[in-house]
Amino acid sequence: MSSSMASSLPPLPRRVGWVGTGVMGLSMATHLLSAGHSLTVFNRTASKAAPLLDKGAKLADSPRAVAEQSEVVFVIVGYPSDVRRVALDPDHGVLPGLRPGSILVDMSTSDPSLAEEIAIAAASVSCQAVDAPVSGGDRGAREGKLSIFAGGDRSTVELLSPLFEKLGVLNYMGGPGSGQRAKLGNQIAIASTMVGLVEGMVFAHRSGLDVTRWIKAIASGAAGSKSLELYGERILRRDMAAGFFVHHFVKDLGICLRECQAMGLALPGLALAQQLYLSLIAHGEGNLGTQALILAIERLNNTRLGDGGESSG
Structure with a gap:
């Protein structure tokens, strides 16, 4: 028109x-x-x-x-x-x-x-x-x-x-379609950022750091991100309520992977993140928020961040 x-x-x-x-x-x-x-x-x-x-x-x-x-x-x-x-x-x-x-x-x-x-x-x-x-x-x-x-x-x-x-x-x-393509790129960036965030939190925890203090320390540096701002404190409180559902994010990442396949584009970080989020669905956690990725990384390492962000070991 x-x-x-x-x-x-x-x-x-x-x-x-x-x-x-x-x-x-x-x-x-x-x-x-x-x-x-x-x-x-x-x-x-x-x-x-x-x-x-x-x-x-x-x-x-x-x-x-x-x-x-x-x-x-x-x-x-x-x-x-x-x-x-x-x-x-x-x-x-x-x-x-x-x-x-x-x-x-x-x-x-x-x-x-x-x-x-x-x-x-x-x-x-x-x-x-x-x-x-x-x-x-x-x-x-x-x-x-x-x-x-x-x-x-x-x-x-x-x-x-x-x-x-x-x-x-x-x-x-x-x-037409450009808005969707931009959003898919956005989701790819978020997926890898979330993996980095929760892996950093688990590393800080196992290193014996106070994870609350660690999050405050990195927030103003190069590791600061919107994901950290939105989800860091929620993860420390074990607040997994959905601002955006895991099962919807898996849907988004699946669309991203199909688009990548059609373009002959290899994005290994995207593929890894999608598999980790799929594991949450396998554990019945699809209705949690995307910050629940911490649960997948905790399971892989047989560890758990303490309530309120205090290290337990």
Whole structure:
């Protein structure tokens, strides 16, 4: 679709739809609702949308019903299969319910090829699709400080920038699928960083250091990272609650590996991290947060960081 069609929308779409009110989606949708937008929501488990309904959002009974009441629909769900169903299902999906000139924004982490397919399908019904996955975890979602990687028509992304800016920092990455590719690169970097973080913690522990003190010492040096900031203290408290689920991260890393295979690209750090995270799922820990990687490294070494970060040996 041409940028002239995108510009036929009001300068700032007011009627917003949201599909997916999980750990990330609930906070993100709340920011838009608080900004004064009319919000229609759908979640497979309706009770998870209750906090939004209490603030004035309307509940729809399907993604299509959300689209029928919205100028722009945001989607953030778990797996590419969920994205496909929510966006493209001929009976209940978002695209069949959109009016011409409307926009679908997928903020899930998904396959770049699926983002391209959705963009083509949207254009066929005179709509636009943007792939805009995010990074920053539950904390970034709550604070409206996510990094947003946007792919699609530039003018459409610019049109939506006032909405994106309620959620975090917008980064335009290129045409359809570019947002997803940027997010996959982000996940590759995080995966190896997390391995380094938990290995360093286990080393400090077995060396007899106070791990709390060690984390504070490295935070201001070259080893400082967003992963350390977000997860170091959580790990020390044995807080494995999910800001981002292990099983979703394994999904993301699997997409990364498939993309690498298609490109003939060897990334051994990525492959190792994916195997370590898979081991968590094998131990029934897929619903923990990604900081639970410490459990895999502890098992390999028959050790355990003491509660509160104090060394026990």
